[in-house]
Amino acid sequence: MAVVLITGGTGLVLTEKLLSLGHEVRILSRSPLPGNLVKSFYWNIEKKEIDEKAFEGLDHIVHLAGTGIADERWTPSRKKEIIDSRVRSMKLLTSIVHKKKTHLKSFVGAGAIGFYGMNTTEKIYLETDYGGNDFLSDVCLQWENAYHKIQEYSDKTCIVRTAVVLSRQGGALQKLIPLFKSGLGSALGSGKQYMPWVHINDLVSVYMKTLFDPEYVGIYNAVSSEHITNTDFSRQLARVLEKPFFMPAVPGFALKVILGKMADMLLTGSRISNQKLIDGGFRFEFPGLMNALEEVISEK
Numbered sequence: 001m002a003v004v005l006i007t008g009g010t011g012l013v014l015t016e017k018l019l020s021l022g023h024e025v026r027i028l029s030r031s032p033l034p035g036n037l038v039k040s041f042y043w044n045i046e047k048k049e050i051d052e053k054a055f056e057g058l059d060h061i062v063h064l065a066g067t068g069i070a071d072e073r074w075t076p077s078r079k080k081e082i083i084d085s086r087v088r089s090m091k092l093l094t095s096i097v098h099k100k101k102t103h104l105k106s107f108v109g110a111g112a113i114g115f116y117g118m119n120t121t122e123k124i125y126l127e128t129d130y131g132g133n134d135f136l137s138d139v140c141l142q143w144e145n146a147y148h149k150i151q152e153y154s155d156k157t158c159i160v161r162t163a164v165v166l167s168r169q170g171g172a173l174q175k176l177i178p179l180f181k182s183g184l185g186s187a188l189g190s191g192k193q194y195m196p197w198v199h200i201n202d203l204v205s206v207y208m209k210t211l212f213d214p215e216y217v218g219i220y221n222a223v224s225s226e227h228i229t230n231t232d233f234s235r236q237l238a239r240v241l242e243k244p245f246f247m248p249a250v251p252g253f254a255l256k257v258i259l260g261k262m263a264d265m266l267l268t269g270s271r272i273s274n275q276k277l278i279d280g281g282f283r284f285e286f287p288g289l290m291n292a293l294e295e296v297i298s299e300k
């Protein structure tokens, strides 16, 4: 069984999946907790402190750490934190891998479909397309560039460009559900922007494939198959929650007043292709939105 170190592993459910298959899971955290099943190790990115014991006998690393991109307004200091928590953390990680002469069987780094830019077009973006020209694209580009150096120390390296994750454990749905339950759910802006999404089970499967399957190498868009606009997403969410969907769309300018430039994340969106995964034999458990929403919401 493999030894897997996850940075920021307190977020996604990848840990549970790895444990269920008998792997040893270690987590690098700013606030490690004692635990028998998962060993938690301390790191502090600003102080460049890291518990080197986490790297002993290591087979794989998954880098998920990063402060929430949509959690706060993008002030200059927040922008710096968004970048530093991903890029400086990666540099620290790589320096210890180098120092300890660790050789990995695989390295998988998180990324985001924000790479392609905050715009609404009819283009369907592939992994080979260029990035966009805005703050989010820049974050994603710097994040991905920070993964270059680790390639020297790993048999293979993958990057998972993730869409909006549908999970009962957190993320976008947790913010939307109370609003829709109260009958106040509505589309955002024109509602015509696409909203790429992925069910958490499928995202975990993408991480498992990129970690353990030698055929999976390079960048993958973790996006489900059904392309859906913001209006359709909102309508389907209301239907699954058995709530009416009649509220007028939230005007784009109002969101911009409240959220500043971050509003563009909600008001724009293009389609993103998952063809590379499909061509590699990946099968989505939740290719369609309705089933994905029903599964997530039924477990609440």
Ligand SMILES: NC(=O)c1ccc[n+]([C@@H]2O[C@H](COP(=O)([O-])OP(=O)(O)OC[C@H]3O[C@@H](n4cnc5c(N)ncnc54)[C@H](OP(=O)(O)O)[C@@H]3O)[C@@H](O)[C@H]2O)c1
Pocket (backbone or CB within 6 Å): 007, 008, 009, 010, 011, 012, 028, 029, 030, 031, 045, 064, 065, 066, 067, 068, 069, 081, 085, 089, 110, 111, 112, 113, 162, 163, 164, 165, 170, 171, 172
């Ligand atoms: N969820 C989504 O919809 C989505 C979509 C696209 C991309 N992604 C990316 O996928 C990765 C994992 O997503 P997630 O939803 O699991 O994220 P999450 O729940 O926000 O967890 C991220 C982890 O990063 C660590 N972290 C937070 N702020 C940090 C900081 N300033 N410095 C260092 N570490 C910090 C935290 O670990 P500790 O508190 O233990 O240190 C936390 O567990 C993230 O990088 C995210 O941007 C997520």
